Structure formats: C-alpha cells, structure tokens
Amino acid sequence: MLLEYIAIGVMIALATVIAVIAIGLGELFGPKKRSSVKSEPYESGIAPIGPGTRRMPVRFYLIAVLFILFDIEVIFFLPWAVVFRQLGLFGLAEMAIFIVILLIGYIYAWKKGALEWE
Amino acid sequence: MDLALWIEFIIKGFILIFAVLTGFAYLTLYERRALARIQTRIGPNRAGPQGFFQPVADAVKLIFKEELTPAKADKVLFVLAPIMTVVPAMILAAVIPLGTQFTLPFLNRPVTLYVSDINVGVLYLTAIASIAVYGIVLAGWSSNNKYAMLGGLRSSAQMISYELSLGLCFVIAILLGNSMSLLDIVEAQKSVWFVVIQPVGALIFMVTTLAEVNRAPFDMPEAEQELAAGYHSEYSGMKFALFFMAEYEKMIVISMIAATLFFGGFREFWFLQGTVFSVDHFWWLGPIYLLLKVVVLLFLMIWVRATWPRIRYDRLMAFGWKVLLPLSLALVFITALGILLANQFGAIYIWTIPVLSILAGLIAVLLVNMSLRRKVAHA
Numbered sequence: 478m479l480l481e482y483i484a485i486g487v488m489i490a491l492a493t494v495i496a497v498i499a500i501g502l503g504e505l506f507g508p509k510k511r512s513s514v515k516s517e518p519y520e521s522g523i524a525p526i527g528p529g530t531r532r533m534p535v536r537f538y539l540i541a542v543l544f545i546l547f548d549i550e551v552i553f554f555l556p557w558a559v560v561f562r563q564l565g566l567f568g569l570a571e572m573a574i575f576i577v578i579l580l581i582g583y584i585y586a587w588k589k590g591a592l593e594w595e
Numbered sequence: 596m597d598l599a600l601w602i603e604f605i606i607k608g609f610i611l612i613f614a615v616l617t618g619f620a621y622l623t624l625y626e627r628r629a630l631a632r633i634q635t636r637i638g639p640n641r642a643g644p645q646g647f648f649q650p651v652a653d654a655v656k657l658i659f660k661e662e663l664t665p666a667k668a669d670k671v672l673f674v675l676a677p678i679m680t681v682v683p684a685m686i687l688a689a690v691i692p693l694g695t696q697f698t699l700p701f702l703n704r705p706v707t708l709y710v711s712d713i714n715v716g717v718l719y720l721t722a723i724a725s726i727a728v729y730g731i732v733l734a735g736w737s738s739n740n741k742y743a744m745l746g747g748l749r750s751s752a753q754m755i756s757y758e759l760s761l762g763l764c765f766v767i768a769i770l771l772g773n774s775m776s777l778l779d780i781v782e783a784q785k786s787v788w789f790v791v792i793q794p795v796g797a798l799i800f801m802v803t804t805l806a807e808v809n810r811a812p813f814d815m816p817e818a819e820q821e822l823a824a825g826y827h828s829e830y831s832g833m834k835f836a837l838f839f840m841a842e843y844e845k846m847i848v849i850s851m852i853a854a855t856l857f858f859g860g861f862r863e864f865w866f867l868q869g870t871v872f873s874v875d876h877f878w879w880l881g882p883i884y885l886l887l888k889v890v891v892l893l894f895l896m897i898w899v900r901a902t903w904p905r906i907r908y909d910r911l912m913a914f915g916w917k918v919l920l921p922l923s924l925a926l927v928f929i930t931a932l933g934i935l936l937a938n939q940f941g942a943i944y945i946w947t948i949p950v951l952s953i954l955a956g957l958i959a960v961l962l963v964n965m966s967l968r969r970k971v972a973h974a
Binding site: 497510537593 | 600607611658659660662664665666677678681686689711712713717719739742756766773774775828832834840908909913916917921924927931932935938
C-alpha cells in the first residue's frame with residue numbers, strides 16, 4: 478500500500494525538478510536589460526495609479542465560506558458512495574436527511590442573497 | 596523495496612510526465628489548427644510539414660525571452676506560483692490507468708500501465724486538482740498588479756464554485772463503480788459505459804471541468820477586454836510558459852479523467868468485446884483506446900471555444916451555484932435510488948437512472964428558461 482504512495486512521491490519530485498529546470502532555462506538564456514520603467518506594473522500603457530494589491534470585494538469571502546460548507550458536504554459523500562451498496566435503504570435515508578438539512582441552509586443563503594452577484 | 600522497483604517508479608513517472616508534456620506541445624498545435632479550420636483559416640503550417648515543429652519553435656522562442664518581475668512584486672511567491680500551478684497538473688495523471696499490465700521481455704517482470712493504483716484514487720484527483728487554485732491566487736496576489744489580482748480572485752472564486760459540482764460528479768462515478776480506485780471504475784464499465792447510465796452527470800462533468808481549467812466559455816480570469824491577461828498579466832518568458840503548460844496539461848488530464856470515469860477508460864468499445872481488438876488480448880491497445888477518447892474529448896473543448904462567447908461573470912457564478920449544484924445533488928440522489936432499485940428488484944431497474952436524470956435535466960433547463968424570461972420581462 479505504501480509503495481503506491483512512494484510512486485506518487487517520486488512523480489511529484491520529478492515534476493518539481495522539471496518545473497524548476499524550465500524556469501532555470503529561462504533565467505539562463507533570457508536577456509537581462511533591466512530598467513525602472515520596465516519593472517513598473519503593467520497598466521495598459523499608462524503609469525500605474527495606486528497600489529497593486531488593494532482591498533477586495535467582500536463577496537469573494539462569502540463565496541469562500543459557502544464553498545467550505547458545501548465542499549465538506551461533498552467530502553462526506555465520498556465514503557458514503559463507496560459503501561452505499563452495503564448500506565442499502567438505510568444509507569439512502571441517512572443521506573436524504575443529510576441533504577435536507579443542507580438544503581435548508583442552501584435555501585437560506587439563496588434567500589438572503591448570498592448567491593447574488595450584483 | 597529493491598532497486599528495480601525504484602527504477603521502475605522513476606521510469607514510469609518520467610514516461611508519463613513526458614507523455615503529458617509532449618501532449619501539451621502538440622495540443623497547442625492541434626488547437627490552433629482546429630480553431631483555424633473552424634474559422635476558415637489555415638493555421639500555422641510553416642514550421643515543418645503541416646506545422647509539425649511549431650511547438651518546438653514556440654518553446655525555443657520562450658526560452659530566449661527576457662523575464663520581467665514587477666518592482667514591488669513578492670519575489671519568492673512570484674517564482675513559486677507557476678511551479679505550484681504546473682506540478683499538480685503533471686502529477687494528476689499518476690492514478691489514471693492507461694491499461695492493465697504486461698510482462699517485460701527478457702526480465703520477466705510484470706509492469707503495470709499506471710504509476711499507482713491507490714484505493715482512494717478519486718479522492719486524490721479532487722485533492723490535487725484543487726491545489727492548482729493556490730498557484731493562480733498566489734500569481735495574482737504576488738504580481739502587485741490590479742488586473743492580476745482581480746483575475747486571480749475571479750479565477751479562484753470560479754474554480755472553487757465549480758469544484759462542488761465536479762466533486763458530486765465524482766460521487767456519481769464512485770456510486771456506479773462501487774469503488775474509489777480508478778482501475779475498478781474502468782472494470783465496472785466493461786459492459787456498459789457510465790455515460791449511458793448517467794448522461795446528465797457526464798455532461799455536467801464536462802461543463803464543470805471547462806470552468807475548472809479556465810477554458811472558454813468560462814475563461815473569465817483571462818477576459819482580455821476587462822482584465823488584460825488576468826492572473827498572468829505580469830508573467831513573461833518561461834514563467835508564462837509554465838502557466839500555459841499547466842492549462843493545457845490540465846485539459847489533457849481532465850479529458851483522461853472524463854474518459855476514465857464516464858467513457859470506459861482504456862477499455863475497448865463495447866462492440867469490440869471478445870474480439871482480437873480487446874484489451875485483454877493485446878495490452879498495448881489500452882493506451883491507444885484512451886488516446887482516441889482523449890483526442891475526441893479535446894476536440895469537443897476546442898469546438899466549444901470556437902463556438903460560444905464568454906459568459907458574463909455574475910451569470911457564471913449564478914449558473915454554478917443555482918443550477919449545477921442543486922442539479923448534481925439531485926443526480927447523486929437519483930443514481931443512489933436507481934442502484935438501490937436495481938439491487939432489490941433486478942438489474943433492469945438500473946435504467947430508471949438515465950430516465951430520471953434526463954427528466955431532472957429538462958426540469959432544470961425549463962426553470963432556467965423561465966427565470967431568464969422573467970428577467971427580460973422586468974428589464
């Protein structure tokens with residue numbers, strides 16, 4: 478069992494090495510003529526106005542929080558799906574109750590306007 | 596744990612990574628040629644016969660390009676971001692079976708045609724696929740550029756929103772295959788592909804994967820008119836190439852996953868079963884069948900890009916959260932119900948799944964249509 482994961486580990490190492498080599502090639506062969514204008518952030522040809530990283534709309538946080546809620550739900554589905562044939566009707570009923578509880582939260586979020594994007 | 600095993604791991608890993616890398620190079624050519632054909636152009640055909648060396652020329656050009664780093668950029672994260680995007684794309688293919696196994700001549704050593712067959716293969720796919728979000732967010736944030744940051748934010752919000760439906764589609768495949776190991780899922784599709792049993796699920800899978808790899812019509816992070824080039828605005832040279840590589844490699848790997856979960860994987864087409872063209876007969880047919888399916892699925896992705904305009908961002912999020920999520924939840928429930936019925940009353944009842952899911956899909960289309968009509972009436 479552990480061997481299977483070692484195989485994946487070997488592959489991760491290989492992939493990282495290849496990515497680092499690719500970046501290294503660019504560093505090695507690319508010309509380097511730096512100037513202060515060149516290293517300014519890109520802003521469609523004009524001098525950049527204000528800082529580059531600034532406050533972000535709160536909607537993105539909301540989406541992230543909702544994602545965590547529902548993604549955990551999906552993760553709960555995975556083990557249930559594997560043993561579903563052994564669980565039978567009991568498993569279906571359990572999951573139906575689980576889905577209903579989550580749907581209440583989902584409908585609440587929808588009605589509160591958390592899913593709107595205006 | 597002997598030396599031969601290490602060598603086997605390294606060779607298999609290398610072959611898989613190089614297959615994906617070569618696939619990436621020629622996918623760019625394939626896409627450009629196919630897009631050109633759809634738009635009644637010819638496309639790149641100068642470098643070598645039929646433009647065969649175009650990817651090589653592109654790579655050489657990118658290596659010799661100057662790389663710029665914006666002045667106030669976070670230097671470490673700026674370099675780390677492309678690596679973090681491309682590594683998951685390359686290792687995602689590790690659990691996908693390309694075939695069964697064969698015996699190495701002379702050494703008499705059985706070699707499996709997959710890097711590893713872990714019993715939580717599908718979980719591995721979901722886990723690794725979501726790591727790519729980090730790379731894109733970090734790229735956007737570390738660039739110190741407004742467009743890049745907005746692009747990174749948009750991209751992350753979009754990817755995590757569609758990941759929910761994607762995860763539920765994985766659940767459907769697990770339910771039907773009764774295992775998380777991709778090899779078992781492929782074997783379960785020996786007689787009938789899961790796309791036949793769960794057509795709507797396969798369709799949702801393909802839609803969500805388009806959003807997941809930021810492809811048209813869901814390429815909001817790279818909407819030129821609004822965000823310049825989105826999260827990779829500030830990247831040039833090989834660092835840009837790595838983002839490009841990640842996107843196309845993910846396209847390939849996700850087509851492989853779609854083929855494995857819903858289109859029978861490396862298994863032969865149903866009408867070839869028991870003939871000489873079966874995978875049981877010749878092991879080397881497995882990768883060929885998988886490649887055929889991947890090429891067809893990739894063409895669908897290119898075709899979609901050539902045909903459909905970009906979706907507006909608010910509609911994109913609404914589509915993910917309000918349509919795909921409830922619909923895929925319903926599909927999971929329908930699939931479970933159908934399996935239960937088939938277990939209780941006989942295998943014929945498995946066909947309640949496609950009937951009910953197509954019905955659910957139609958209801959969803961009807962509801963979307965009605966709500967759009969209401970919006971038009973209001974405006």
